[in-house]
């Protein structure tokens with residue numbers, strides 16, 4: 001046997017405090033990753049019920065190539081999103097995929113609600129529910145440190161945890177994974193909080209023999225050389241995703257000042273180059289990646305008046321720089337780091353938080369809301385009040401903060417300013433204002449997080465042809481479904497074409513040619529759309545805020561009629 005012919009599922013019920021291991025041969029047809037996760041979600045999810053209802057499941061899954069080939073580093077989490085009340089999907093790197101692989105589980109299904117706060121301790125077959133009352137309320141970093149201390153031991157370990165935002169059910173709370181990676185989007189942190197689940201540590205020492213080791217190692221070396229000795233992934237190692245700031249700015253695709261603009265006059269100051277010069281300390285990698293795109297900056301600040309400095313390490317990427325930098329017109333790398341650090345500490349999705357702050361600032365400027373609601377005089381470029389505001393938001397200190405903790409679409413419906421509340425299908429926008437495909441992908445697409453693929457389609461367009469745009473977007477989305485079954489870091493999609501994926505699978509005993517993979521991608525795409533519909537997704541109800549049409553994109557200002565035409569074509573094709 002080269003690769004086991006069944007999928008190992010660990011099921012944990014937090015209400016009953018029971019565990020069960022299932023071997024599912026039938027799931028093998030979905031290969032792994034998002035394929036099996038979506039199938040399990042279809043089986044377990046109470047689709048019409050509230051996302052924070054105790055019996056809603058959280059499903060984590062890895063793929064057949066996890067840890068076996070370079071850049072196969074991600075874990076997918078699927079759930080019903082409390083932010084959109086429909087399909088939620090999020091990806092994280094770090095050590096989680098390798099820890100799941102070495103503990104022997106392809107997927108973990110969490111259900112129920114613990115009466116008291118707990119964290120889960122999973123070490124191969126030894127699974128424990130540990131009291132987390134003393135951890136409740138602690139910031140992410142501290143929680144990670146304490147669990148590490150409490151769970152001394154060896155093996156491949158990963159620790160995931162939530163902060164106060166998850167505990168307080170902020171609908172865009174994130175889950176921190178091994179300090180510098182996250183399940184950021186769509187509110188997985190709130191789903192964990194609703195289960196009274198503070199965190200999970202997972203480790204294992206299992207290994208998988210590879211029978212035809214000679215062939216495998218030959219292919220491994222070939223791929224590793226492509227990753228490390230060509231230019232394909234150079235940008236991720238050198239400046240990281242922050243390198244995107246300058247090109248997107250030049251393309252008029254960098255959302256700035258709540259998307260009042262699509263370029264930022266101070267972009268240079270918070271570019272990847274400036275972060276590299278001014279704050280970069282070190283780089284890290286997810287387990288199984290030779291690139292190391294995780295850029296960690298040093299935040300130095302005065303501890304208190306008349307006291308010396310303290311230093312902390314904060315991970316930065318393109319998306320948090322857009323959300324907490326350009327959207328708020330913050331133009332100093334250290335100020336951006338401080339805001340990122342605050343979202344980390346509280347366990348918030350940086351993207352949704354930045355978009356909410358930007359909307360609140362503009363709404364205050366326009367007099368739609370007052371300081372009675374916001375408590376602080378928010379101003380673009382003013383970090384200090386944003387830091388205080390985030391704290392009040394997480395604590396939900398008044399009705400306004402309570403509303404905003406449900407997302408910018410929800411708050412703007414109550415207070416006004418919907419035309420500049422930058423949400424697509426209930427989720428706050430991502431850091432691209434590239435054109436039609438980006439909006440279409442984020443609002444209507446299957447993935448519905450920040451990497452729907454639309455931004456990539458926009459950047460390759462030669463002309464605005466509605467049929468072609470939709471066709472290319474669907475092709476990109478289905479293609480990503482294939483990679484998401486594996487489960488690969490999407491940064492390496494320039495390395496792994498389908499032929500290479502097929503060869504990699506073959507080396508561990510899975511026969512799937514390029515056509516099989518394409519059929520699988522199509523099938524998974526359809527499964528996601530089916531689940532979305534059953535959860536209440538109705539494309540006819542989705543509104544695109546005016547602001548998206550007012551601000552220049554890479555392709556000039558977008559036309560509403562063209563957009564409508566593309567939406568109709570997209571709807572008819574899915």
Ligand code: SF4
Pocket residue numbers: 071073093094236284285286289290291292293294489490491
């Ligand atoms: S490129 Fe970055 S995100 Fe992707 S696997 Fe490597 S370190 Fe992780």
